[in-house]
Amino acid sequence: MGTLSKDPIFLLEEFKNYTSYLPLIADLIASDLYLYQPAPDLCAGVLVAEARPRSVPPLSIRQEIGKIVFDTDDPGLMEILYKGKKHYKTTGVIIGGFPAEEEIFPLKKGNKTIGALKISRNLLIHNEFPYNIKAFKEASYWLIKSLLKGELNWKGFIEPIEEQESILILDRDGIILFANLPGMRLFRSLGEIGNIWGKKIKDEFFNRFINENAKSLSAFGEETFEEIEDEKRIFYKRILPISKDNENPWRYYFLVREITEIREKEKELRFKSVLLKEIHHRVKNNLQTIASLLRIQMRRIDSESAKMILQESINRINSIALVHESLSRFEDDRVDIIEVAGKLMNAFKQTYEQFPYEFILKKSRKKLFLPSKEATSASLIINELLQNAVKHGINNEDKIDINLSIDMDKYNIIFEVSNKGNNSSFETNISKGSLGLQLVQMLVEEELKGKLEIYAKDNEFKVKVIFPKIIGGTKHV
Numbered sequence: 001m002g003t004l005s006k007d008p009i010f011l012l013e014e015f016k017n018y019t020s021y022l023p024l025i026a027d028l029i030a031s032d033l034y035l036y037q038p039a040p041d042l043c044a045g046v047l048v049a050e051a052r053p054r055s056v057p058p059l060s061i062r063q064e065i066g067k068i069v070f071d072t073d074d075p076g077l078m079e080i081l082y083k084g085k086k087h088y089k090t091t092g093v094i095i096g097g098f099p100a101e102e103e104i105f106p107l108k109k110g111n112k113t114i115g116a117l118k119i120s121r122n123l124l125i126h127n128e129f130p131y132n133i134k135a136f137k138e139a140s141y142w143l144i145k146s147l148l149k150g151e152l153n154w155k156g157f158i159e160p161i162e163e164q165e166s167i168l169i170l171d172r173d174g175i176i177l178f179a180n181l182p183g184m185r186l187f188r189s190l191g192e193i194g195n196i197w198g199k200k201i202k203d204e205f206f207n208r209f210i211n212e213n214a215k216s217l218s219a220f221g222e223e224t225f226e227e228i229e230d231e232k233r234i235f236y237k238r239i240l241p242i243s244k245d246n247e248n249p250w251r252y253y254f255l256v257r258e259i260t261e262i263r264e265k266e267k268e269l270r271f272k273s274v275l276l277k278e279i280h281h282r283v284k285n286n287l288q289t290i291a292s293l294l295r296i297q298m299r300r301i302d303s304e305s306a307k308m309i310l311q312e313s314i315n316r317i318n319s320i321a322l323v324h325e326s327l328s329r330f331e332d333d334r335v336d337i338i339e340v341a342g343k344l345m346n347a348f349k350q351t352y353e354q355f356p357y358e359f360i361l362k363k364s365r366k367k368l369f370l371p372s373k374e375a376t377s378a379s380l381i382i383n384e385l386l387q388n389a390v391k392h393g394i395n396n397e398d399k400i401d402i403n404l405s406i407d408m409d410k411y412n413i414i415f416e417v418s419n420k421g422n423n424s425s426f427e428t429n430i431s432k433g434s435l436g437l438q439l440v441q442m443l444v445e446e447e448l449k450g451k452l453e454i455y456a457k458d459n460e461f462k463v464k465v466i467f468p469k470i471i472g473g474t475k476h477v
Contacts, residue, residue, distance in 0.1 A: 055161050
């Protein structure tokens with residue numbers, strides 16, 4: 001009888017070579033899998049990993065990781081964990097309303113039992129074709145043996161099976177010993193007539209693998225492009241060898257997933273992305289052309305008030321153009337508003353370089369992404385706040401700091417612009433409702449669902465914009 005240390009043990013690190021394989025193996029053997037760790041102080045087992053098949057309906061859909069199992073719950077599990085039993089099998093149990101059988105195997109490290117693997121099979125599935133055939137049961141048995149011994153070398157190709165993915169079991173000569181229903185349908189669509197069982201597979205990918213890796217137990221996979229009846233189809237194929245003697249391949253799981261539709265959609269998305277980026281690029285160019293025309297017009301007029309109005313319009317156009325410039329460079333429909341703010345600050349420095357303004361950007365993070373619609377509103381808001389700060393700055397000082405702060409707390413994004421200014425003039429503009437302030441209020445309240453706070457005291461003013469991280473279900477980070 002095996003013995004187990006009474007010291008507390010935490011074996012998840014020991015299990016890492018097992019847990020990553022469980023979802024795929026659950027699909028390959030069409031069974032629910034459970035991995036247990038002993039809890040000696042409780043004389044119990046703890047469920048630390050589980051996997052359910054997608055190739056067939058699972059017996060259970062409840063997530064029970066962390067569940068503690070005692071002897072009264074599962075005496076077979078206790079015999080494996082604490083009494084040194086090498087195998088436990090029970091039939092005639094009902095799980096989720098279905099007749100089932102369960103097998104439990106120990107996980108060993110040297111002579112020490114470090115855990116247990118339970119396999120639960122739905123007998124309504126496993127007693128019927130094609131899962132009741134000898135080839136499937138034998139391959140499943142040796143697959144589990146290889147897993148328990150840590151002999152599988154499938155790294156890089158262990159993603160779970162998709163719902164309609166084909167599963168075939170082949171021998172070393174490429175004879176088809178088993179095929180699930182999607183596999184049968186796929187090969188018929190590829191021109192195979194009648195039953196494919198017992199036939200030698202006609203697949204260039206598989207034959208090339210066998211010729212180049214006849215004795216390898218490593219997995220392999222790649223996308224293949226095939227012309228079938230003048231139609232181009234794309235498949236993702238994987239070959240997963242298993243062995244009886246840990247030296248030579250004995251059987252091969254051959255997995256085939258058609259991804260033609262997926263790749264076509266990806267191609268369409270790439271085309272739309274390129275088209276959209278080109279549109280943003282052209283919009284940016286058109287906006288810059290408009291701004292250039294306004295600059296030419298501004299040089300031809302003498303009125304300082306008119307020049308100021310045109311400059312404000314140019315600044316607004318540039319703030320929108322910066323958003324489209326950012327969108328023209330990235331795949332996602334989102335904009336780094338901190339990058340845009342930095343470019344706006346530089347533009348203001350150049351525009352007002354003859355004045356004693358010092359533009360300072362303060363940020364609590366390197367990047368802050370907003371969806372394009374919200375980014376356009378935010379860029380306009382920042383522009384208006386900077387423009388307002390410039391307009392009301394004191395002109396008789398050597399240096400005036402105009403500070404833009406971009407911050408984020410748990411729930412909100414916060415913009416703040418502050419500087420010394422003509423306080424009375426600023427209050428007058430509020431009461432009259434300047435175009436810039438009206439625009440800020442409208443964008444903050446209607447587009448960003450936020451609020452505007454204004455502080456004015458002792459020739460200093462601050463304008464703070466606060467809006468939620470999540471607008472219309474979209475989270476900004």
